[in-house]
Amino acid sequence: MPVRVQLIRRHTLTHGNSIYWVAFSADGQQLATASLDNTVGLWSAADGARMGTLKGHGDGVTYVAFLPGDRLLSAGLDKSVRIWKLAEQALEKSFAGHQAYLSCAAVNSQGARVVTGGFDRAVRVNDIGSTASLAVFDGHAANVQAVAISSDGRRVISGSDDTTIRLWDVETQKPLQILNGHTRAVEGLAYGPGDAWFASAGADGGLRVCSPDGELLRSVEVPKTRFKSVAVAADGRWLATGDVEGRVRLWERETLQEMTTVAAHRNTVFSVAFSPDGTRLASAGFDRSAFVWDVAIT
Amino acid sequence: MTGQLGSGSLFCDGMSRRTMLQVGALAMGGLSLPNLLQVEAATGRKSHKAVIMIFLSGGPPHQDMVDLKPEAPVEIRGEFEPIATNVPGIEICEHLPLLAQRTDRLAIIRSLVGSDGRHAAFQCLTGHKVLNQPAGGWPAFGSVISKLKGPVQEGSLPFVSLSPKTRNGAWGDPGQPGFAGEAHAPFAPNREAAQFTLNGLSVANLQNRKQLLEGIDRLQREAGRSGAFEGLAKHYESAFGILTSSQLMNALDVEQEDPRILEKYGRGAVENAGYGDAGPLRNEYLLAARRLVEAGARVVTLAYGRWDWHGRPHGTNFENARDHFPQFDQGLTALLDDLEDRGLDKDVSVVVWGEFGRTPIINKNGGRDHWPQVACALLAGGGMRTGQVIGSTNRLGEHPHERPVHFQEVFATLYHNMGIDVSQVTLPDRTGRPQWLVDPIYQPLPELV
Numbered sequence: 001m002p003v004r005v006q007l008i009r010r011h012t013l014t015h016g017n018s019i020y021w022v023a024f025s026a027d028g029q030q031l032a033t034a035s036l037d038n039t040v041g042l043w044s045a046a047d048g049a050r051m052g053t054l055k056g057h058g059d060g061v062t063y064v065a066f067l068p069g070d071r072l073l074s075a076g077l078d079k080s081v082r083i084w085k086l087a088e089q090a091l092e093k094s095f096a097g098h099q100a101y102l103s104c105a106a107v108n109s110q111g112a113r114v115v116t117g118g119f120d121r122a123v124r125v126n127d128i129g130s131t132a133s134l135a136v137f138d139g140h141a142a143n144v145q146a147v148a149i150s151s152d153g154r155r156v157i158s159g160s161d162d163t164t165i166r167l168w169d170v171e172t173q174k175p176l177q178i179l180n181g182h183t184r185a186v187e188g189l190a191y192g193p194g195d196a197w198f199a200s201a202g203a204d205g206g207l208r209v210c211s212p213d214g215e216l217l218r219s220v221e222v223p224k225t226r227f228k229s230v231a232v233a234a235d236g237r238w239l240a241t242g243d244v245e246g247r248v249r250l251w252e253r254e255t256l257q258e259m260t261t262v263a264a265h266r267n268t269v270f271s272v273a274f275s276p277d278g279t280r281l282a283s284a285g286f287d288r289s290a291f292v293w294d295v296a297i298t
Numbered sequence: 299m300t301g302q303l304g305s306g307s308l309f310c311d312g313m314s315r316r317t318m319l320q321v322g323a324l325a326m327g328g329l330s331l332p333n334l335l336q337v338e339a340a341t342g343r344k345s346h347k348a349v350i351m352i353f354l355s356g357g358p359p360h361q362d363m364v365d366l367k368p369e370a371p372v373e374i375r376g377e378f379e380p381i382a383t384n385v386p387g388i389e390i391c392e393h394l395p396l397l398a399q400r401t402d403r404l405a406i407i408r409s410l411v412g413s414d415g416r417h418a419a420f421q422c423l424t425g426h427k428v429l430n431q432p433a434g435g436w437p438a439f440g441s442v443i444s445k446l447k448g449p450v451q452e453g454s455l456p457f458v459s460l461s462p463k464t465r466n467g468a469w470g471d472p473g474q475p476g477f478a479g480e481a482h483a484p485f486a487p488n489r490e491a492a493q494f495t496l497n498g499l500s501v502a503n504l505q506n507r508k509q510l511l512e513g514i515d516r517l518q519r520e521a522g523r524s525g526a527f528e529g530l531a532k533h534y535e536s537a538f539g540i541l542t543s544s545q546l547m548n549a550l551d552v553e554q555e556d557p558r559i560l561e562k563y564g565r566g567a568v569e570n571a572g573y574g575d576a577g578p579l580r581n582e583y584l585l586a587a588r589r590l591v592e593a594g595a596r597v598v599t600l601a602y603g604r605w606d607w608h609g610r611p612h613g614t615n616f617e618n619a620r621d622h623f624p625q626f627d628q629g630l631t632a633l634l635d636d637l638e639d640r641g642l643d644k645d646v647s648v649v650v651w652g653e654f655g656r657t658p659i660i661n662k663n664g665g666r667d668h669w670p671q672v673a674c675a676l677l678a679g680g681g682m683r684t685g686q687v688i689g690s691t692n693r694l695g696e697h698p699h700e701r702p703v704h705f706q707e708v709f710a711t712l713y714h715n716m717g718i719d720v721s722q723v724t725l726p727d728r729t730g731r732p733q734w735l736v737d738p739i740y741q742p743l744p745e746l747v
Contacts, residue, residue, distance in 0.1 A: 016567055016569045017572070017573075018613060018617075018621075036573075036612065036613070037569075038573070059573070060573075060611065060612065062611065077611055077612075101611045103610075103611050119611065142662070143610070143663075161662070244617070266620065266621075266624070267617055267620045267621055268613075268617050268620075286613055286617045286620070286621060287621065288621075
């Protein structure tokens with residue numbers, strides 16, 4: 001029997017301006033959204049109710065992730081990375097380093113390290129606990145648009161308007177690989193479970209799955225499509241993509257077969273995220289909305 | 299309209315001192331409750347010539363709205379396709395489908411020139427550039443109309459600006475009275491914040507007239523001791539009457555509108571657009587503008603949205619356009635339909651524009667930058683000959699190809715629509731020197747009048 005996948009919209013979360021990132025908490029009970037309205041929204045995943053708003057960024061917020069210990073990390077165009085105590089919804093600490101807009105970030109699965117990329121073409125890695133800078137990688141020839149970090153925080157990948165994906169070793173602070181598979185900007189990157197592979201999505205309509213060392217394992221190209229975001233389900237079975245036409249697609253990772261497509265947003269989908277148990281998907285867009293979807297597999 | 303008085307400290311009722319002073323300033327001069335009620339009773343709908351000016355803060359992309367260049371190179375033509383309109387031969391953006399079906403009611407200027415190149419509403423409000431102003435400063439169009447035409451009826455306000463206070467003050471500029479005099483400054487109910495409030499007081503608060511008047515009595519006593527309000531212009535008295543009149547409150551309170559009409563306009567964000575620096579993308583203000591005209595306003599201005607789309611990371615030109623265009627399409631369409639349905643379309647002119655156009659070449663961040671060389675404008679109503687395009691740009695949308703139209707020609711047309719002959723009328727500046735409303739070389743657009 002062929003598998004049938006459906007996305008059923010459950011909740012709508014709204015901001016006063018575009019939403020650039022959405023993330024589930026580790027228990028799947030909460031969502032956080034990062035918005036160009038300079039705030040982070042906190043939401044109940046159960047009913048979509050707003051639970052709080054974190055204010056403090058001086059420009060749009062581009063990334064948000066829940067951390068262990070009831071904390072949250074946000075990063076913004078004001079170049080700052082901020083750590084918040086969720087119980088008090090208060091700022092714990094912040095740090096900065098980029099010399100131009102901080103456009104993307106990722107936290108490793110242990111919640112210990114954060115990688116950030118910016119319009120200064122730099123990729124930076126910091127220890128979240130101490131805020132110490134662990135590495136600064138220069139090499140991209142244009143804005144960095146996407147980053148990902150391995151679960152142990154030792155490897156980083158970055159994608160850029162220069163169309164390359166670069167692999168970096170945090171411990172040696174050395175570049176490992178330059179991948180030239182995409183023909184337009186690399187807009188989304190995500191590691192699979194166990195860092196066994198990573199997925200990249202580009203403005204060329206390409207969705208690629210590569211080994212940790214950059215060997216192309218599988219790829220697909222969707223004509224007249226510009227991907228803006230990609231996410232990997234925790235079990236690695238599914239990929240989700242968002243594009244500039246507002247579509248959210250679900251893919252079977254093994255085959256890169258397109259399982260379902262939803263005209264989800266009225267504008268670019270900047271972020272997609274699976275819940276930890278894989279039963280829900282969240283999407284966030286330039287239309288000031290984030291949606292929570294049930295992932296129905298029959 | 300009121301001065302920047304007070305320190306911002308709060309009264310015990312939560313009303314800021316500044317707000318109270320502003321409201322109180324309107325009440326000075328011994329305006330009594332019977333007077334107020336008399337003013338309130340002065341109602342009655344009467345059609346009159348009026349102008350609604352919609353300022354697209356930041357400069358809309360002419361080549362993506364109404365002057366698409368599908369044959370241009372990819373780095374210029376952009377992401378959008380042109381669509382046919384209900385006027386054969388005229389095409390506009392695919393994301394303006396409702397307006398495309400009403401293009402017979404629009405005059406599309408594709409060759410607007412003379413931009414000052416500033417990020418400011420000033421030129422779209424006055425017709426003039428910022429530098430080298432005559433003594434007292436150029437008055438806004440609404441202030442000139444207020445000076446020359448006065449109120450439609452006793453108790454009505456000639457000039458209302460719905461623009462809120464914005465982080466970029468020049469985008470939220472309600473319009474300066476200049477040498478027309480302070481008495482002709484706009485009534486600007488949204489200046490305290492981007493909310494539908496009257497100098498900080500909500501409509502609901504104002505409806506508690508007794509409480510308000512008690513507050514004003516208290517303020518009068520305080521002011522009497524301080525002498526702070528002696529000599530305030532008489533128009534403040536009148537304005538206060540309007541402020542507290544049900545006519546104005548009703549006009550501003552769009553929730554009183556037929557829900558079907560409200561639905562046609564659609565809603566919008568209460569907050570200022572973009573990053574707090576531009577007017578809200580709020581279609582209720584377009585409806586409020588029509589209601590204000592019906593309540594006696596001759597000129598209503600508003601700043602609508604944030605159109606300064608330089609690109610990522612604040613969204614590409616096209617992401618922002620996909621955000622703004624549909625709402626603008628719905629709102630302006632509703633306004634045009636509404637004016638026609640109510641028989642106001644011959645009397646009420648509508649102008650929609652920004653301070654400049656945008657660069658033909660899309661920058662590396664997917665944005666378009668400032669392009670004062672040419673811009674676009676939409677005109678409607680006012681008895682103008684619509685259903686036409688005036689002017690054109692060259693193949694790449696860089697500069698006028700045919701019939702450049704100066705900002706001041708548009709103003710001359712709007713003055714004409716208000717019954718004012720710009721070749722005859724002058725106003726004295728602060729030195730007494732007569733000033734033409736527009737440079738004498740400019741006349742109303744013959745294509746339209």
